[in-house]
Amino acid sequence: MPFERQCTVHRGATFVQSDAERVTRILSTSASVSRGLMRSPVPLESKKQRFGQMISGAETRFSFMVSYVGQWQQKALSPYILEFWTHVPCTLGLTAEIAAINGKIFVSLNQRFREDLVAKSFARQLAQNGIPYAMREPIPTDIPYFSDAE
Numbered sequence: 001m002p003f004e005r006q007c008t009v010h011r012g013a014t015f016v017q018s019d020a021e022r023v024t025r026i027l028s029t030s031a032s033v034s035r036g037l038m039r040s041p042v043p044l045e046s047k048k049q050r051f052g053q054m055i056s057g058a059e060t061r062f063s064f065m066v067s068y069v070g071q072w073q074q075k076a077l078s079p080y081i082l083e084f085w086t087h088v089p090c091t092l093g094l095t096a097e098i099a100a101i102n103g104k105i106f107v108s109l110n111q112r113f114r115e116d117l118v119a120k121s122f123a124r125q126l127a128q129n130g131i132p133y134a135m136r137e138p139i140p141t142d143i144p145y146f147s148d149a150e
Contacts, residue, residue, distance in 0.1 A: 069098060087110070
């Protein structure tokens with residue numbers, strides 16, 4: 001698909017998926033399911049298994065996620081922010097986090113695989129379309145620590 005059309009498609013999808021009512025409904029449902037599972041009287045190991053199944057199930061429904069943080073809203077602080085990178089611990093297979101500040105766009109690619117094919121392909125498309133970019137060194141994916149205490 002031509003680059004311009006890709007941009008239009010993704011802009012449209014971002015607009016639709018960022019609708020406040022849609023986001024509220026999805027997050028409310030997710031929070032309700034999570035709260036219900038945490039409050040259930042089953043042992044902690046069972047809760048861990050169920051949450052793991054929920055995460056694994058999500059990956060069978062989609063192969064990547066794009067998250068648009070949006071434009072920085074704190075205009076008074078903007079001149080002091082030189083970069084805006086989003087770190088996603090325990091990411092899905094591939095997650096792209098996009099943020100905009102001070103006339104710059106920051107794309108954080110978070111992935112659980114070693115190959116840099118996606119990053120190189122994205123950089124190639126930027127270069128082919130005359131869009132200047134800079135790439136940063138990758139950091140390892142990590143998983144947040146939660147104690148076993150219920």
